[in-house]
Amino acid sequence: MTFELQTLALSIVLGFVHIVLASHAKSWRYGYRWTASARDEHQPPLTGVAGRLERAAINFIETFPFFAAAVLIASSIGRHNALTYWGVVIFLSTGVLYLPLYAFGVPLFRSIVWNVAALGIALLLIALL
Secondary structure, three states: OOHHHHHHHHHHHHHHHHHHHHHHHHHHHHOHHHHHOOOOOOOOOOOHHHHHHHHHHHHHHHHHHHHHHHHHHHHHOOOOOHHHHHHHHHHHHHHHHHHHHHHOOOOOHHHHHHHHHHHHHHHHHHHHO
């Protein structure tokens, strides 16, 4: 398995961590009885850490398909070079950093980190050209 595919697999783990943390924070906020229900009752918007974890998960889920597609295309055409290497390293490392920054409500730097993650995807796309 190539380094890029290994990093993709680790990014899947990171996505799962996002979902589990956001889900448990939501359950903690609304109660596990609500979580186990059909969730038909309207709930107020999530705030605090639970809201930030949910938004961080949504942000990850929005960018991950582009990252995964770029890695899979690069792998399918045998494109493995410095751009693909640094693209996956940047995406995963900033993704790991982004989660606690968002959870703890760190402004500005969190947004910069997200933009650097987008740069990682851009490097992958450049490598495909």
